[in-house]
Amino acid sequence: MKIVTSKKVLTISILLSLLLILVILVSVTLGSVKVPPLRSIRILFLSLLGLKGAGSETERTIILSLRLPRAILAGLVGAGLSVSGATFQALLRNPLADPYILGVSSGAAVGAVIAILLGLGTFSFGLPLASFLGALVTILVVFYFGREDGKIHPNTLLLAGVITGSFLSALIMFFISVSRREELHTIIFWLMGDFSLSNARAILIIFPYILLGVSLLYLRSRQLNLILSGEENAVRLGVDVEKLKLLSYLLASLITAASVSACGLIGFVGLIIPHSVRLIFGPDHRLLIPSAALLGASFLIASDTLARTLLAPVELPVGVITAALGGPFFIYLLRTRKAIRTL
Amino acid sequence: MIEVNSISFRYHEDWVLRDVSFRVEKGEFVGVIGPNGSGKTTLLKILYRLLAPQHGEILFELVPMKKMDRADIAKRIAVVAQETHLLFPFTVLETVLMGRSPYLGNLMFESEKDVEIARKAMEWTSIFPLSERPMDELSGGERQRVFIARALAQEPEVILLDEPTANLDIHHQIDFLDLILALNRERGLTLVMASHDMNMASEFCDRLILLQKGRIYKTGPPGEVITKENIESVYGCEVWIDQHPISGMPRISLMKKGGIKR
Numbered sequence: 001m002k003i004v005t006s007k008k009v010l011t012i013s014i015l016l017s018l019l020l021i022l023v024i025l026v027s028v029t030l031g032s033v034k035v036p037p038l039r040s041i042r043i044l045f046l047s048l049l050g051l052k053g054a055g056s057e058t059e060r061t062i063i064l065s066l067r068l069p070r071a072i073l074a075g076l077v078g079a080g081l082s083v084s085g086a087t088f089q090a091l092l093r094n095p096l097a098d099p100y101i102l103g104v105s106s107g108a109a110v111g112a113v114i115a116i117l118l119g120l121g122t123f124s125f126g127l128p129l130a131s132f133l134g135a136l137v138t139i140l141v142v143f144y145f146g147r148e149d150g151k152i153h154p155n156t157l158l159l160a161g162v163i164t165g166s167f168l169s170a171l172i173m174f175f176i177s178v179s180r181r182e183e184l185h186t187i188i189f190w191l192m193g194d195f196s197l198s199n200a201r202a203i204l205i206i207f208p209y210i211l212l213g214v215s216l217l218y219l220r221s222r223q224l225n226l227i228l229s230g231e232e233n234a235v236r237l238g239v240d241v242e243k244l245k246l247l248s249y250l251l252a253s254l255i256t257a258a259s260v261s262a263c264g265l266i267g268f269v270g271l272i273i274p275h276s277v278r279l280i281f282g283p284d285h286r287l288l289i290p291s292a293a294l295l296g297a298s299f300l301i302a303s304d305t306l307a308r309t310l311l312a313p314v315e316l317p318v319g320v321i322t323a324a325l326g327g328p329f330f331i332y333l334l335r336t337r338k339a340i341r342t343l
Numbered sequence: 344m345i346e347v348n349s350i351s352f353r354y355h356e357d358w359v360l361r362d363v364s365f366r367v368e369k370g371e372f373v374g375v376i377g378p379n380g381s382g383k384t385t386l387l388k389i390l391y392r393l394l395a396p397q398h399g400e401i402l403f404e405l406v407p408m409k410k411m412d413r414a415d416i417a418k419r420i421a422v423v424a425q426e427t428h429l430l431f432p433f434t435v436l437e438t439v440l441m442g443r444s445p446y447l448g449n450l451m452f453e454s455e456k457d458v459e460i461a462r463k464a465m466e467w468t469s470i471f472p473l474s475e476r477p478m479d480e481l482s483g484g485e486r487q488r489v490f491i492a493r494a495l496a497q498e499p500e501v502i503l504l505d506e507p508t509a510n511l512d513i514h515h516q517i518d519f520l521d522l523i524l525a526l527n528r529e530r531g532l533t534l535v536m537a538s539h540d541m542n543m544a545s546e547f548c549d550r551l552i553l554l555q556k557g558r559i560y561k562t563g564p565p566g567e568v569i570t571k572e573n574i575e576s577v578y579g580c581e582v583w584i585d586q587h588p589i590s591g592m593p594r595i596s597l598m599k600k601g602g603i604k605r
Binding site: 002003004005006089093095219221222223225226228229232235236237238239240278282283284286 | 388391393412413414415416417418421422424429430431432433434436437440441442444445447449451452453458475497
């Protein structure tokens with residue numbers, strides 16, 4: 001009988017991890033400076049063992065200090081946004097929900113814009129730290145207004161999030177209107193999502209949040225299945241719903257905050273990856289969460305690789321690629337959904 | 344088995360249930376009837392502690408329900424209601440397996456024993472052939488059977504039913520009620536069903552509770568509860584009551600205003 005078992009989850013996770021490794025390998029060999037694929041791979045593996053044998057100093061720097069951290073960052077963000085999107089869709093029982101629906105992203109954006117205007121700009125911890133703080137403050141505000149008598153009412157929380165988001169968007173517009181031309185370019189790129197501004201050290205900030213957030217959500221994945229058919233339904237099956245909601249909303253919000261603080265507002269990933277995975281593997285979160293994390297990571301690394309190579313040496317914001325690539329692919333999946341289901 | 348001791352409940356200002364007391368004995372099939380807004384659904388929600396009453400208490404096998412945790416309650420009381428959320432549809436088997444949830448605790452995956460229990464529940468409700476089908480491809484009657492199977496997978500002592508036949512045609516209504524009656528008679532499951540359909544309740548239930556504006560108006564066997572005086576006083580409309588020609592249970596016929604003289 002076809003059900004989600006630990007064996008199935010493990011098998012699919014291993015396959016998707018192999019895909020992810022492949023995507024990372026391809027990603028580090030591509031770029032404006034050509035490093036032959038085999039040599040890049042040798043550089044990667046030897047340095048993993050702590051050896052320096054392969055490639056020139058420049059090639060090693062390009063691969064180990066530039067392309068690899070950027071791929072890791074894109075992978076973390078892709079995984080984070082996908083899992084957070086899947087969680088919000090389940091909690092709000094709304095297929096249109098995405099990681100930004102509670103306004104966390106707007107808070108991050110305000111933080112980032114202020115950092116850019118203050119000249120904390122690109123080459124320090126300043127930008128990711130400021131946007132992460134902005135996101136955290138927004139989470140506190142939204143949860144303060146979104147709870148009534150100690151309980152989370154999804155609609156109230158959603159409204160609180162949307163309203164807070166609109167207010168913060170107004171702030172962003174204000175900052176944009178008073179910014180100078182050179183700052184404007186940075187702000188716009190950040191708002192469209194862009195890894196070229198990101199700092200390798202941002203990995204250190206966001207890694208613990210995303211790893212911990214995704215793992216803790218995974219431990220709740222069986223309960224998320226039950227809440228998908230309504231909160232009362234979950235109660236009837238023995239779930240402490242208020243605890244589940246508070247924990248999951250907070251974790252998903254923190255994951256979003258960490259993700260956007262690294263690279264700005266990358267759209268579409270958190271919407272399209274969970275839906276694609278559902279169409280392929282079904283709605284069970286025990287399989288959905290790990291698959292969405294791994295596929296989301298691969299997808300965003302691939303998108304970012306395209307963003308920096310397509311018009312090289314000019315870099316596109318990665319958000320342009322995710323939407324341009326993701327949209328048609330998703331439509332294709334929707335059309336072939338019935339065929340996929342009978343697999 | 345269940346002892347309800349003078350509970351009162353309100354959502355906001357107005358009391359929805361006022362000083363309600365009754366007992367449900369093991370193996371009984373109790374029907375809860377009453378007009379819209381009389382508190383039927385609220386009462387069921389209190390019985391599985393989705394809502395906590397402001398006054399009074401409920402004892403389940405002599406244990407106060409407020410001392411039981413959610414999983415404990417779900418192991419003993421299953422609920423079948425109208426469910427419409429099918430956003431990302433699971434298959435029939437996946438849905439029935441969710442009934443094992445209260446037993447899994449922190450475990451992430453069902454064991455072979457859980458799958459076996461789900462399989463038996465699906466066979467009992469004749470939905471085993473549908474087990475791989477997504478829920479959104481089923482008819483209303485099939486769906487209600489799936490929810491009965493899920494309730495059985497919970498291995499409960501009591502099943503609460505909230506208007507379980509409201510969207511079914513008469514054929515599927517009878518199928519469904521025969522199925523739950525068999526659960527009651529053959530497996531000794533205790534049933535509490537809220538229903539608008541008084542003829543069905545009269546035909547199938549051992550005992551009825553008639554609610555009016557949050558108070559119990561009358562409780563007893565169908566023959567004592569469904570009388571012309573009781574029904575007309577609670578519902579405020581004229582009815583004609585005679586006996587079902589075969590079962591001999593009370594039967595209600597509706598009338599136009601002044602229809603009796605036509």
